[in-house]
Amino acid sequence: MARSLRVAPEYIKKVKSALERNGYPSQKKFSEDIGPSLSTVKNFIAGIAIDYENFLEICEKLGLDWQDIRYKEPETQAPKPQPTNGEASPLITGAPITQPRYFFGREKELKRLFNLLKRYPLQNTAIIGKKRSGKTSLLHYLKNITTTPAEQLRPEQKSDWLPHPENYCWIFVDLQDARMQSREGLLKYILESLKMQVPAPCDLDHFMDVVSDNLHSPTVILLDEISVGLQRCPELDDSFWESLRSLATNHTGGNLAFVLATPESPIDMAHNTGHSSPFFNIFGYTAYLGALTEIEARELIASSPIAFNNEDVEWILTQSSCWPLLLQILCRERLFSLEEGENDDNWHEEGLRQMKSFAHLLDSELAE
Numbered sequence: 001m002a003r004s005l006r007v008a009p010e011y012i013k014k015v016k017s018a019l020e021r022n023g024y025p026s027q028k029k030f031s032e033d034i035g036p037s038l039s040t041v042k043n044f045i046a047g048i049a050i051d052y053e054n055f056l057e058i059c060e061k062l063g064l065d066w067q068d069i070r071y072k073e074p075e076t077q078a079p080k081p082q083p084t085n086g087e088a089s090p091l092i093t094g095a096p097i098t099q100p101r102y103f104f105g106r107e108k109e110l111k112r113l114f115n116l117l118k119r120y121p122l123q124n125t126a127i128i129g130k131k132r133s134g135k136t137s138l139l140h141y142l143k144n145i146t147t148t149p150a151e152q153l154r155p156e157q158k159s160d161w162l163p164h165p166e167n168y169c170w171i172f173v174d175l176q177d178a179r180m181q182s183r184e185g186l187l188k189y190i191l192e193s194l195k196m197q198v199p200a201p202c203d204l205d206h207f208m209d210v211v212s213d214n215l216h217s218p219t220v221i222l223l224d225e226i227s228v229g230l231q232r233c234p235e236l237d238d239s240f241w242e243s244l245r246s247l248a249t250n251h252t253g254g255n256l257a258f259v260l261a262t263p264e265s266p267i268d269m270a271h272n273t274g275h276s277s278p279f280f281n282i283f284g285y286t287a288y289l290g291a292l293t294e295i296e297a298r299e300l301i302a303s304s305p306i307a308f309n310n311e312d313v314e315w316i317l318t319q320s321s322c323w324p325l326l327l328q329i330l331c332r333e334r335l336f337s338l339e340e341g342e343n344d345d346n347w348h349e350e351g352l353r354q355m356k357s358f359a360h361l362l363d364s365e366l367a368e
């Protein structure tokens, strides 16, 4: 019998609601009443392995059958876990997250963003966050989560954000991509994504005509790295942005919205780059990307293919301040050391060293 047990991902929701059902207003109150520490209770609820006896005790107090809800290792598993080969590892530390199953948290932001996109007129939003805070990952998630088949998601992951996701067209524009930096290139790309005919010449006037005549279903244009577009692309000038604004506000029946990602507020950014287009005033809601909540961070940590012990989980939470990239880096280092069979704390040093390049995330003055 394993010394530690964890809740299977598909039972996490049930476990959370069991707390309420049994009259506990908070995890803290529950831990005070039953004995095991608050961090043990938190780990239990987040699906992180805890001591076998604590697991049984908590289940009993919550009226849950521990055999039912525990995570069961596949029967035929080799005695020692296979070293992960990168492909199988959910820990991603370089590129933005593009597959929804590897994306964690941002529940609050997602709720607000989808709320503004599920009713007419669709509304424009800006996502502001420091470099490496997770802006691009969030844009990809918005685009993909509502139409990703359930079997490609984690069991507890919410995807029913929109009433008719199949009607939506999402267009991801990376303004760092050279092809997007000319007017014609960008307009052509948008038309092709909308499956509309590309006029010749593909200039702003023709583009406006084609889109206002043919756009009848909800469409969201995600503009990543917009400040690059403003700084480096003379063709994307005020009249260009002004046309896009007018398209969204007057010519598409409320079917078109923009979500942009930027390290600073759109108005400041326009100002600093010498732009004056009203385009930058249409962003009625701004999501500021900070760290994840502790619960979200614990879920990310629990996705490690080898469970971490309590002490490691607490250390990772503290050192990362729950920033997703820092969590990923520290989890990766811990996982690597466990796969190598190391049982000391030497991985701490390497983890902190790897985090150094992203220390700006921990700099609280610039947080929002």
Ligand SMILES: Nc1ncnc2c1ncn2[C@@H]1O[C@H](COP(=O)(O)OP(=O)(O)O)[C@@H](O)[C@H]1O
Binding pocket: 092, 093, 094, 095, 096, 097, 102, 103, 104, 105, 106, 129, 130, 131, 132, 133, 134, 135, 136, 137, 138, 300, 324, 325, 326, 328
């Ligand atoms: N929601 C998330 N869940 C898991 N990891 C994330 C999440 N958001 C960001 N990350 C981590 O942070 C890194 C940087 O994210 P990214 O989206 O590229 O940031 P930005 O676009 O703000 O520079 C990613 O490589 C990934 O490791």
Ligand SMILES: [Mg+2]
Binding pocket: 096, 135, 136, 137, 224
């Ligand atoms: Mg980015």
